[in-house]
Amino acid sequence: MSVEELGFDPSLKKKKKKSTKSFEDPSATASPSETTPEVDDVLSGLKKKKKSTASAPGADASGDAADDVTDSFAELKLKKKKKKVVTADDFEKELEKAGLDEVTTTSATEDINKDSEDANSQQSQLGLPYSSLLSRFFQILSANNPELAGDRSGSKFRIPPPVCQREGNKKTAFANVQEISDKLQRSPEHVIQYLFAELGTSGSVDGQKRLIIRGRFQPKQLENVLRRYIIEYVTCKTCKSINTQLKKESANRLFFLVCNSCGSTRSVSSIKTGFQAKVGRKKKPVA
Amino acid sequence: MSSIENLKAFDPFADTGDDDTQPTNYIHIRIQQRNGRKTLTTVQGLPDEYDLKRILKVLKKDFACNGNIVKDEELGEVIQLQGDQRVKVMEFLTTKLQLQKKNIKIHGF
Numbered sequence A: 001m002s003v004e005e006l007g008f009d010p011s012l013k014k015k016k017k018k019s020t021k022s023f024e025d026p027s028a029t030a031s032p033s034e035t036t037p038e039v040d041d042v043l044s045g046l047k048k049k050k051k052s053t054a055s056a057p058g059a060d061a062s063g064d065a066a067d068d069v070t071d072s073f074a075e076l077k078l079k080k081k082k083k084k085v086v087t088a089d090d091f092e093k094e095l096e097k098a099g100l101d102e103v104t105t106t107s108a109t110e111d112i113n114k115d116s117e118d119a120n121s122q123q124s125q126l127g128l129p130y131s132s133l134l135s136r137f138f139q140i141l142s143a144n145n146p147e148l149a150g151d152r153s154g155s156k157f158r159i160p161p162p163v164c165q166r167e168g169n170k171k172t173a174f175a176n177v178q179e180i181s182d183k184l185q186r187s188p189e190h191v192i193q194y195l196f197a198e199l200g201t202s203g204s205v206d207g208q209k210r211l212i213i214r215g216r217f218q219p220k221q222l223e224n225v226l227r228r229y230i231i232e233y234v235t236c237k238t239c240k241s242i243n244t245q246l247k248k249e250s251a252n253r254l255f256f257l258v259c260n261s262c263g264s265t266r267s268v269s270s271i272k273t274g275f276q277a278k279v280g281r282k283k284k285p286v287a
Numbered sequence B: 001m002s003s004i005e006n007l008k009a010f011d012p013f014a015d016t017g018d019d020d021t022q023p024t025n026y027i028h029i030r031i032q033q034r035n036g037r038k039t040l041t042t043v044q045g046l047p048d049e050y051d052l053k054r055i056l057k058v059l060k061k062d063f064a065c066n067g068n069i070v071k072d073e074e075l076g077e078v079i080q081l082q083g084d085q086r087v088k089v090m091e092f093l094t095t096k097l098q099l100q101k102k103n104i105k106i107h108g109f
Ligand SMILES: [Zn+2]
Pocket: A236, A237, A238, A239, A240, A241, A259, A260, A261, A262, A263, A264
């Protein structure tokens, strides 16, 4: 009887487990092969003890029950089965849950989409769809206040690229310093001072307000230096605006950057030339 | 927030006046153009505990360039190297000498 039961139930389990997961199969196939000879042997109590304790740690009660005859045996088996079945069921349930969860989440998102669509349709029923309202708002905003619409490419924010020509063999003429420093709201002297300090060179401003720099420089190189100047001396660290002012505090002789957009203030270090190597033919220090 | 960071990072009212003295904690790596396409790299503000001569020796060998040490009255000893060695010097200072990257400033184009 119990054999039949065993023959039946594990197969059922097997089917279930096969359908769920393949890695549990060996245990399922192993348990009936172990248990069937035990049922045939009447003296299998001892064996049973060992094996049960070894294989199934949850069946501690088997130690007491193993002294009894096959009825209790069958009970044990039933218990075992039940336990195993329960675990399998739990597993499947959890699997199902997980699957269900996935399904529910997807359905939830769909629901949300549906809701928004519903809202849209409601507004469209009223004759004013949200998307068109939004685009209209941004059109008006960018027409009147482009800065607020996040448009940083306006004339106020666009800094023209440096224009430079070769001036003879060893000099570079930076043609639009004036324009760039106007855009940055800085004095050209300050910009030029920074350029000279960073490039480790010197130069002068000619009659057309062009900056003549000693040495050969590509526009790209000047752009890099200007970029660093802007980060260091122009942009507001708080709001990233370049609408700022450089003020010199007379009390402590420090330069402060005051933002016109958000009002924040930060101190900036003065431009330092640092070490300048004596370059070229003149070995004697320049006066 | 920036003011709080300033408080713990460095004192803005410290010695950063208009005078041309450098704050000693910064190491400046600069580049200068020489005649033609040639350039010169200068390393200024290395801490005193380092032996500049030995550093220079290693740098010259590693970068395969010539170099020398120039003494400046205000700025101390400065290493000069031929060519644009800025990135390599930076790497050397951070990896071999364990100097902080934030204390090193690379200048130039
Ligand atoms: Zn700001």
